[in-house]
Amino acid sequence: MKFLLDTNIIIPAEPTELENIELGTPLITELLRRFNEGQQQYYIHSASIQELSGDKNKKRWQMREVLLDKYPLLPSPPGFTKKIQDSLSIATLNKHDQIDLTLLSAVDADAVDYLVTNDVALHKKAAQLGLASRVATPDEAILIIRSLFPVIPFPPPAVQSRYAHDIDLEDPIFDSFRLDYQEFDEWFRKCKLQHRPVWTIEPDIGKIGGICIIKPNDAPEYEGMPEPCLKICSFKISENWRGYRFGELLLKTIFDYADQNQQASIYITTFEKQVELLNLLNNFGFQIISTSNRGECVLLKMLKFSDEEYSVLTPLEFNIKFGPNQVKFDNANSFLIPIVPKYHKILLPEAEAQLELLPGKHPFGNGIRKAYLCHSNIRKIALGDIVFFYRSGIQSGVTTYGVVEDIIVSSNPDQIARAVGKRTVYTYPEIEGMCKKGEVLVVLFRLSRSNTTTISLKALIDQNIIKKAPQSIASLSFKAAIWLKEQIIKQP
Incomplete structure (x- = not known):
């Protein structure tokens, strides 16, 4: 697909000095990044160069x-098309308006698919000429790319985004695939030719600890699969790397991909003997809907929901079935939880601007299901409530939110250790030490959204969400929770 960029897109993208950075610069930067990721072609018009050269x-x-000079010029740009000449008295227009019509002529002549501009007047001209559907703002251009072309979002820590033809089929992780599927090598060859997206986790250099192969926008093979449908073709964790929650780490990547590419459902087939995988999938809303001709279980996860489903499901049920990215704020209370940088870094690594040297080495950081421990006296938190995490320290601010899965209050270290398993950042001696100081509040939650860009303390104070940096868990109003959610989702 071909895009033509107006001067008001180019200028924010190329600030010549620090003070020239505009509010729209980050959005334009994201747009250009998405062009490159999706291998879209974009151009500037020679008329735009001429216009910019008039800078005093x-x-x-x-x-x-x-x-x-790094932007390709639109080759052989067409002149004014007949439609534009017949519709407007070009000779009576000023130079700027004529340049606008030159850009619109490139669209009308089908030299490009879309013109991207923030110029309101240019959008109005496009509407007059019946070209409004092909003139887009940067936001709309990003939406177009997301809707029409799958994009590979930045993967969580320790996950590598690759393609099938990059993978070494001699890796031991594929041995079990061949036992279950005799035609595996032939099938994988097709994956290579189709450039199928693959995610791998390689804790040892050159050795795959976990792998996932997907097929986006797949035609549903079974009844009841809403389209577009994302197929998980292969999902495997190496026997040598069980216990590191690599399965949840890969699922997190899949959910982010499906969310960004607006998939309506996800499905996977697996044999009943894969109990661990079946349990993992069940924990995240996959349900068995059929049996394949190989005798495999067919599991489906819905990502789109009806008004009735939203109404009848509890916040936790809703998040399990349609999440983790989907959260129901109605009928749920929200809380702000402070967390020190040390524990934020390893419990919520996806929200860290700079990853640690060996990302993914902490099992509790890899998962979607996590645990937070503290000595707070608050007892109002319940299942399905929303928890926002505020990182203290130099880079302070809200980075993450999730849905409460369970609450435990105890001074028994064994009880707590059994409950949190590998979810928590704390060692057993640390849990023991906490229990000696009194009852410990354990918040088991499911990660929903996170962002490396924090919502600063100043912004929180300006919005009257809090009056000062939080020292303990605090309740949030419904309005504050919705505002925080929107800020985290829209941050680049």
């Missing part, structure tokens, strides 16, 4: 001229 600040123009 000659030094700025000289710098911008160098920066613009």
Whole structure:
């Protein structure tokens, strides 16, 4: 697909000085990144270069001229099309308006698919000419790319985004595949030719500890599968790396991919003997709907929901069935939980701007289901409630939210240790030490959303969400919770 960029897109993308950075610069940067990720073609028009060359600040123009050299020019741009000539008196228009019509002529002549601009007047001209559907704002352009072309989101820590043809089929992890599927090598060859997306976890360099192969926008093979449907073709954790929650780490990547690419459902087939995998999938809302001709269980996870489903399900049931990205805030209370940087780094690594040297080595950081321990006296938190995490320290702010799965209050270290398993950042001696100081509140939660860009303390104070940096768990109003959620989702 081909996109033509207006000057008001190019200028924010190429600030010549720090003070030239505009509010729209991050969005334009994301748009260009998505163009590159999706291998979309984008151009600038020679008329735009001419317009920019009229900058009275000659030094700025000289710098911008160098920066613009990396943008390909639209080859052989068409002149004014007949539709535009017949619709408007071009000769009576000023130079700027004529350049606008030149850009629209490129669209009308099908030299490009879309013109991307923030110019309101240009959008109005496009509407007059019946070209409104092919003139997009940067937001709309990103939506177009997301809707029409699968994108590979930045994977969680320790997960590598690859393609099938990059994978070494001699890796031991494939031995079990061949036992169950005699035609595995032939099938994998097709995956290579189709450039199927693959995610791997390689705790040992050159050795695969976990792998997942997907097929986006697959035609549903079974009844009851809403489209577009994402098929998980292969999902395997090496026997040598069980216990590190690599399964949840891969699922987290799949859910993010499905969310960003607006998939309506996800399905996978697996044999009944794969008890661990079946349990994992069941924990995240996959349900058996059929049996394949091989005798495998067919499991489906729905990602879209009806008004009735939203109404009748509890917040926790809703998150399990349609989440983890989908959260029901109605009929749920929300809380703000402070967490020190040390524990934030290893419990919530996906929200860290700089990953540790060996990301993924902490099992509790890999999972979607996590645990938080503290000595708070608050006892109002219940199943299905929403918890937002506020990282203290230098880079303070809200980074993450999740849905409460269970609450435990105890001073018995064994009881707590059994409950939290590998979810928690605390060692058993640390749990013992906490129990000696009094009852420990254990919050078991499911991670929903996180972002490396924090919602700062200043923003929280400006929004009257809190008055100062939180020292203990605090209740949030419904309005505050919705605002926080929206900020985390929309942050780049």
